[in-house]
Each structure stands twice: as C-alpha cells, then as structure tokens.
Amino acid sequence: MAIIINEETRVVVQGMTGNQGSFHTGQMVKYGTNVVAGTSPTKAGQDHEGIPVFASVREAVLERGANASIVFVPAAFAKDAAFEAIEAGCKVVVMIPEHIPVQDSILIVEYAHFHGAKVVGPNTYGLISPGKAKMGIMPNHIYAPGPVGLVARSGTLSYEIAAALTEAGLGQSTAIGMGGDPVVGQVFNDVLHQFEKDPETKACVLVGEIGGSAEEEAAEFIKTMTKPVVAYLAGRAAPPGKRMGHAGAIIERGRGTLESKRKALEAAGVTVVEMPWEVAPAVKKLLG
Amino acid sequence: MKLYEYLAKGRLKAHGIPVPPGTLCRTPDEVAKALEEICPAAVKAQVLVGGRGKAGGIKFAQNPEEGRKVASEILGMNLKGYTVEQVYVEGKIDVEREFYVSVTVDRNARKPLVMASAHGGVEIEDVEDKYIVRRHVDEAFGMQGYLARDIAAEMGLEGDIARQVAAILQRLYEVFRTEDAELVEINPLVVSGGQVIAADARLNIDDAALFRHKGLPDVEEGTELERRVKEIGLAFVQLDGDIAVMANGAGMAMATLDALQHFGGRPANFLDAGGGASVEPTAQAMGVLVSMKPKAIFVNIFGGITRCDDVANAIVQVKKTQGIPVPLVVRLVGTNEQQGVEILRQEGIEAFREMSEAAKKAVELAGEVR
Incomplete structure (x- = not known):
C-alpha cells in the first residue's frame, strides 16, 4: 500500500526535456518509478533517455496509459499544463513550479475537483512512496x-x-x-x-x-x-x-x-x- | 506587491467604481495648481505604511496657498523609514455613512472571499463577527448579480444605496480577478450626498502574477538590505538579533532560526539560499551575511539537491576574497558530504553533523563575542 502513488502509477513528465525536467526524470527512473512518457512542445516524436516524448498529455494517456503527471514547466505556463493533464484524464498532478499566481492555483484546484483528480502542490517537492515510486525532486x-x-x-x-x-x-x-x-x-x-x-x-x-x-x-x-x-x-x-x-x-x-x-x-x-x-x-x- | 493609494484608486476608477477626484503631485507648485481645481482637498503622502494620518502624512488645504504650504511640509518628510516623494491631492468629501468591502483569497476554502460590513471606517478586526458578511465566489464562474444583491441585503442596506453597493461589489470582484489581486479593499466605502464612493482603497497584487501586469512603478518595500538581497534573487528577511543565518529551503531556514532561539541565541536574519543553489548564489548569500557584521554566522545545510561540496566551495571563496572576520559555524550533511567536509577542513573549518550541536555552538560563540 502507500497513498496516492505506488509501483503501478504510470507517470508522464510535462516539460521533460528542460533542465529540471530532464535531470529529475533520470532520478525518478533510477528510483524505479514507472515513467512512461514525457511531453515537450518542440521535441515530440523523439526519445529522451529511452522514454517517448509526445506533443500532448492526451497522446501520452492514449498511447502509453499515463495516469499521473508531474509538471516542470515555467510558472507562467503551469495552469495550462495542469488543465491539460486533468482534462486528459490524469488523476494525480504534481505541480513542482514555484511562483504560480495564486488565482491560477485556485482555478487548477477547482478544475481538479470537478474531474476527481488530486493536485499535489504547487511549490511542492512532490511525493514518494519509498521502495515503490517517486514523483518529485x-x-x-x-x-x-x-x-x-x-x-x-x-x-x-x-x-x-x-x-x-x-x-x-x-x-x-x-x-x-x-x-x-x-x-x-x-x-x-x-x-x-x-x-x-x-x-x-x-x-x-x-x-x-x-x-x-x-x-x-x-x-x-x-x-x-x-x-x-x-x-x-x-x-x-x-x-x-x-x-x-x-x-x-x-x-x-x-x-x-x-x-x-x-x-x-x-x-x-x-x-x-x-x-x-x-x-x-x-x-x-x-x-x- | 502593494500599490500606492493613487494607483489603487486609478484601478478602481477604471473598473467603474466611483472615487473622489484626485491628482498625483511631486512638488508644492503642482499641489497649489491642483488646488485650483480640487478644493478643498486632502494632501496625502504616497507611502505604503499604516497610520499615515497620525504620523502627519495627511493634511487638509482650503486654497492653493495652503496647499503649497502643507505640501512643502509633507514632501521630503520621513514617514516610518520612507521618504515621501509624491502626494495625492484628493477632493474632500462629506461622509454620511461608512461601509467596508473587500475581496481576498481564503486559502483554506481555496476560493475568493468577499467580506462586507455596514460598519466601515475601522480595521475589520475591530468589527464584531455578526456584523460582517462573508461569502465565497467560485473563481471559475465569477460573481453573479444575485450574490452581490444578497451581500448588500445582508449588510442591511436598502433601496438605491443597496443597488449602488451591489454594483460596486461586482466591479470590485472584477478588479480582484483582472488585476490578480491578493487583496482589494475599500475602507471606508462612503455615502456622500446619496452617492456611494470609495474613499480609501488598498490593492495588493500577487507578486507571482506581476509578469501579467507590466508597467507598474517599482514599490520599495522592506529595509535597504532586504531590497539589496532581493535583487540577488534570494528570500531574505532582516531580524533584530546578532547571529547571521543561511540555510537551504524556506522551512529549514525557519527551523534554523527556531533552533538558535531555542538555545538562547538571537537570529539576525532569515535567508533561504534555495533548495538547490550552486556555488555562485551561495557565495553571494554568504557575502551578504558577512556584510551584516554579525557576532557569528551559522550555515545550516541539509544537502538534498544542494551539494555539500558546492556550499563548502562557496564558503571558501568568500573567506579568500571578502574574508570572514567573525566566528563561523557550519553544519553540513547530505549529498557529497565527505567532499564538502574535507574542503572546509583544509581551510581550518570543522563542520558539524548534528543541527542541534551546531546551533548550540553558534549561540555560544556569539555569546563570547558579546
């Protein structure tokens, strides 16, 4: 057991090819986390450390069965990223970025509530179920x-x-x-x-x-x-x-x-x- | 970021909320000229400190000459650490009734919260709970007309005044949304000659949303040192003790201050060097601590993303360039701990492993200097 995430969680990393996203994807994989996909606005279609990169979360859900997202995009784009993940069906969305406008956070939390999704953060280090999986830094x-x-x-x-x-x-x-x-x-x-x-x-x-x-x-x-x-x-x-x-x-x-x-x-x-x-x-x- | 009164009122006006006529002035001559149109008027210092009136930052003028005189008294004066560079000349209004209205973020409900009271003009904390109307708004859907009418009715207002207040509430919520406010407050909202007017206003904009609100004048907040460190991009708060502190992460930095106090020490500052800061920003942070001329410096690092060798190298860099002329206590554990401890040892600094022992030592050393 454990809560929210475990060894079965299928993770998509939004902003996987950026500095932070790339480094922490490596760390999450090393820990044994089931990272199944990443997204990037410019590197879709490529592989990043053996993980397929898509243009959208929807594709990551449809093609790789992702059910949880971790967000590494800049704060100004974080609301968009969170809405995308929730709309695509991710039931867990971990928001790493700091300095997200508070009214964006209110909307993210409201939208997640409508869709029965859990948002962790923003401005969080994430979460870890030791020995099973981690989504975080x-x-x-x-x-x-x-x-x-x-x-x-x-x-x-x-x-x-x-x-x-x-x-x-x-x-x-x-x-x-x-x-x-x-x-x-x-x-x-x-x-x-x-x-x-x-x-x-x-x-x-x-x-x-x-x-x-x-x-x-x-x-x-x-x-x-x-x-x-x-x-x-x-x-x-x-x-x-x-x-x-x-x-x-x-x-x-x-x-x-x-x-x-x-x-x-x-x-x-x-x-x-x-x-x-x-x-x-x-x-x-x-x-x- | 807090907006100056004249800017806050300008925003309200732009959204259709009635405000008294006013104009911003920088010299006594400008004030005298303004008084030719707006008379009688209040001449108000534009600084972001509470209790301006009591401190002599608000004065009244009946004619241009009087305006020039009070302006020359207010402009350039020091108001609780801030020099007054601008005054707002605003038409004086006769007040029949005073209300309170605000929109803010209720962090527990995770929704915007409207607060309103027919008992305005004082701090809302001083108003009895039963006289304050509190209603949440669904951010996704906005404030509907019925909610504004409900609030006005619950305030005990009727007729045309209730209609005007309801309209102002909807516009106030628009200000909250479009300006990315953390708080927008009208206190007092007054009735003058049958018209409802915002006599004073506060508008605090979410710092994180400033990228959407370009062109606002820079507001100087905090002490000179706090402003300087903010420019480096670090979270820093000046306190009144004598042990300078650096830690990585806001929570750790707070816990570090608590630990010093626990052992009888007095922290001089809060400084979060960042959860994963590298050599350069860490060295800059160290440099700031040295420049504060404390009795001792305490560096408390739990290396997770932060690497202990980076922190050690930053300390050595400052020691060699700027010098560290006061006792230094370093607690260093976590990622690359061995390397970090070795780097410091070569410079004659013995790092601690336990936070409690290190905090105790820092307090002792500061006490000896004292």
Missing part, C-alpha cells in the same frame, strides 16, 4: 519503506526529518510535500484522511509552519483518527507581517501564529515537539 537515498506517513509544507525540512526517521529505523509509507504556497491541492487534512485509511501507515508525522490555518483544520480531523500523530511546527522565531520565503508562510493580522497551531494540535492529542531532531525519537516512543 527529493533526494533518493534518504527514504526507506516503513510505517510512517510524513506530510510537510516544506522540502528541505521534510528531508531533514525523513533522513532522521530512516536513520532511526523508521521507514515511510509515503512522504508528501503539501507545498509552500497559500493555495495548494492537497492540504494536511486530505493527506491525513488517506494515511488513516492506509493499512501500511501506523503513525503520521506532520511538519507545519506559520501562516494560514491548515494545521488547525487538520487538528479537527486528527481528533477522530486512530493512528498517533507527531507534529513539528517551524517559524516560532518569525515576526508578523514578513514572508518567510514561502508565499504562504506569513503571520497576518494575528492569524497563522505558531501558538494557535500548537494549541489546536495538542488539544487533538498530537505530540507536538519543539525541535526537528525530536521528531524521530517521539515517533519511536509512540510506536513502541
């Missing part, structure tokens, strides 16, 4: 298969925690990046619902940060969960009114503070740790 070597479901807003911080879990002998069922933008397709709540249903997942780790109230909303659902949850929240040292790198990480008019998130999560029975290096020991303790 995360380093391959820090993950291992296992019982922990990991969901984070941020990339490198998520790597830090995944590596510590793996070192502590705690592998992951799926690790997923929610994305650092204000509007994203899969929020903590959506992901935790799926972890709760996934038999392989025995415990969840939530890595949140200041801004918005996705953590508070997740707390409502966690109250009903049977699986234990450990949370680390970044940004206690952040001043209000300043964007801490992510467009979504900002305390505005007193909303999105770390304190409100911590309180909500603790009230839901979550073990909230103070520092990132305390996550793995806390999970170990809960799993016994």
Whole structure:
C-alpha cells in the first residue's frame, strides 16, 4: 500500500526535456518509478533517455496509459499544463513550479475537483512512496519503506526529518510535500484522511509552519483518527507581517501564529515537539 | 506587491467604481495648481505604511496657498523609514455613512472571499463577527448579480444605496480577478450626498502574477538590505538579533532560526539560499551575511539537491576574497558530504553533523563575542 502513488502509477513528465525536467526524470527512473512518457512542445516524436516524448498529455494517456503527471514547466505556463493533464484524464498532478499566481492555483484546484483528480502542490517537492515510486525532486537515498506517513509544507525540512526517521529505523509509507504556497491541492487534512485509511501507515508525522490555518483544520480531523500523530511546527522565531520565503508562510493580522497551531494540535492529542531532531525519537516512543 | 493609494484608486476608477477626484503631485507648485481645481482637498503622502494620518502624512488645504504650504511640509518628510516623494491631492468629501468591502483569497476554502460590513471606517478586526458578511465566489464562474444583491441585503442596506453597493461589489470582484489581486479593499466605502464612493482603497497584487501586469512603478518595500538581497534573487528577511543565518529551503531556514532561539541565541536574519543553489548564489548569500557584521554566522545545510561540496566551495571563496572576520559555524550533511567536509577542513573549518550541536555552538560563540 502507500497513498496516492505506488509501483503501478504510470507517470508522464510535462516539460521533460528542460533542465529540471530532464535531470529529475533520470532520478525518478533510477528510483524505479514507472515513467512512461514525457511531453515537450518542440521535441515530440523523439526519445529522451529511452522514454517517448509526445506533443500532448492526451497522446501520452492514449498511447502509453499515463495516469499521473508531474509538471516542470515555467510558472507562467503551469495552469495550462495542469488543465491539460486533468482534462486528459490524469488523476494525480504534481505541480513542482514555484511562483504560480495564486488565482491560477485556485482555478487548477477547482478544475481538479470537478474531474476527481488530486493536485499535489504547487511549490511542492512532490511525493514518494519509498521502495515503490517517486514523483518529485527529493533526494533518493534518504527514504526507506516503513510505517510512517510524513506530510510537510516544506522540502528541505521534510528531508531533514525523513533522513532522521530512516536513520532511526523508521521507514515511510509515503512522504508528501503539501507545498509552500497559500493555495495548494492537497492540504494536511486530505493527506491525513488517506494515511488513516492506509493499512501500511501506523503513525503520521506532520511538519507545519506559520501562516494560514491548515494545521488547525487538520487538528479537527486528527481528533477522530486512530493512528498517533507527531507534529513539528517551524517559524516560532518569525515576526508578523514578513514572508518567510514561502508565499504562504506569513503571520497576518494575528492569524497563522505558531501558538494557535500548537494549541489546536495538542488539544487533538498530537505530540507536538519543539525541535526537528525530536521528531524521530517521539515517533519511536509512540510506536513502541 | 502593494500599490500606492493613487494607483489603487486609478484601478478602481477604471473598473467603474466611483472615487473622489484626485491628482498625483511631486512638488508644492503642482499641489497649489491642483488646488485650483480640487478644493478643498486632502494632501496625502504616497507611502505604503499604516497610520499615515497620525504620523502627519495627511493634511487638509482650503486654497492653493495652503496647499503649497502643507505640501512643502509633507514632501521630503520621513514617514516610518520612507521618504515621501509624491502626494495625492484628493477632493474632500462629506461622509454620511461608512461601509467596508473587500475581496481576498481564503486559502483554506481555496476560493475568493468577499467580506462586507455596514460598519466601515475601522480595521475589520475591530468589527464584531455578526456584523460582517462573508461569502465565497467560485473563481471559475465569477460573481453573479444575485450574490452581490444578497451581500448588500445582508449588510442591511436598502433601496438605491443597496443597488449602488451591489454594483460596486461586482466591479470590485472584477478588479480582484483582472488585476490578480491578493487583496482589494475599500475602507471606508462612503455615502456622500446619496452617492456611494470609495474613499480609501488598498490593492495588493500577487507578486507571482506581476509578469501579467507590466508597467507598474517599482514599490520599495522592506529595509535597504532586504531590497539589496532581493535583487540577488534570494528570500531574505532582516531580524533584530546578532547571529547571521543561511540555510537551504524556506522551512529549514525557519527551523534554523527556531533552533538558535531555542538555545538562547538571537537570529539576525532569515535567508533561504534555495533548495538547490550552486556555488555562485551561495557565495553571494554568504557575502551578504558577512556584510551584516554579525557576532557569528551559522550555515545550516541539509544537502538534498544542494551539494555539500558546492556550499563548502562557496564558503571558501568568500573567506579568500571578502574574508570572514567573525566566528563561523557550519553544519553540513547530505549529498557529497565527505567532499564538502574535507574542503572546509583544509581551510581550518570543522563542520558539524548534528543541527542541534551546531546551533548550540553558534549561540555560544556569539555569546563570547558579546
């Protein structure tokens, strides 16, 4: 098991022949991901590292049975790419690009909703079901298969925690990046619902940060969960009114503070740790 | 990006929302000339700080001579760190009633949110919840007429005023959509002589959408150092501590600040050197940290896409060119860790493996300098 993607997922890479797309296609293939096609506006008809390149996602779906897309096109073209993938029938669309206009993201998420597709991101590092498949830009070597479901807003911080879990002998069922933008397709709540249903997942780790109230909303659902949850929240040292790198990480008019998130999560029975290096020991303790 | 008041009002006007007559001026003479047409008028400093009025950035004039006088007081003044270079001369209006209307992004609902209240003129946070009307809009389909009428009715408005407010709400949503706004707000929206007018307006445009909105004047936001680093293309926020910080990735950078604070240190900045930055941008980032003259520098790298040898080479490059005259603590793990650690060792820098130990050390070293 695992959530959202596994060894059967058939991936099309939109923007496969660009710098980033090309490098990460290689990494995904190396990891064992079933990359069946790529798209490129100028290189259709060619092969790229043995993978056929098409002009459209529709062709990749019809000829290669692609059912999930990862998007590497520039932000200005990302909405078009996402709509194309969703319309062609992809049920998972992973949006890597940063700096996508927020109103484009709203439309992408609405369109995905109409078509029953899941959008991961934008501004995400993607997701990985260790030992099975990865759709994203995360380093391959820090993950291992296992019982922990990991969901984070941020990339490198998520790597830090995944590596510590793996070192502590705690592998992951799926690790997923929610994305650092204000509007994203899969929020903590959506992901935790799926972890709760996934038999392989025995415990969840939530890595949140200041801004918005996705953590508070997740707390409502966690109250009903049977699986234990450990949370680390970044940004206690952040001043209000300043964007801490992510467009979504900002305390505005007193909303999105770390304190409100911590309180909500603790009230839901979550073990909230103070520092990132305390996550793995806390999970170990809960799993016994 | 926040737009200056005169630009925000210009956008509202272009979409058919009534605004008071106004004109932008750069000199006292221009203000005096404007007063010949618009009189009496408010002379308003065009800076993006709150509480302009209280700080002396808004003054009233009854005639051109008075306009010249107050303009010479306001132009060139320092308003919370910003020099006033332009003023907006705007016709004074008699206010009978004040409303609040805005459209913003509700990130949890993932939809545009219209907020409206018949209790305007104050910060919306100060208005009791029961007096605020909140309605979502389906971005794909836009704001229908019934929704605007509903909102006006829920605000408790009737007759011609309700009709005018409903029309303004639909136009306000158009502004939100076509200008790629994160927030468009009219506060107060006033009734003056039976006409509903936008007396003050805020329009914040999504930075990520600026490629669709060319030709807007550059707005200076943030401190001088923040503006300089922004030009290099890095995410940077100045804080008030004395330990300069660099990390890769926004989440890691935040966690790094938290760790320093955890051990009793005070971070001087937030700096995300990027999830996969190479030697050159990393060296530029290091250079910025050195120029801040901190008590210590803490570099915290988890090499995923970022390569530890690149980071090490960047540090060495800065050490050899610019020099690093303060204690430096480097935590380096991940991709090409061995190479990175070796490069630093040859320069006499011992890298840490554990983030906790490194953060603690940085706080200690900064304390010794203090």
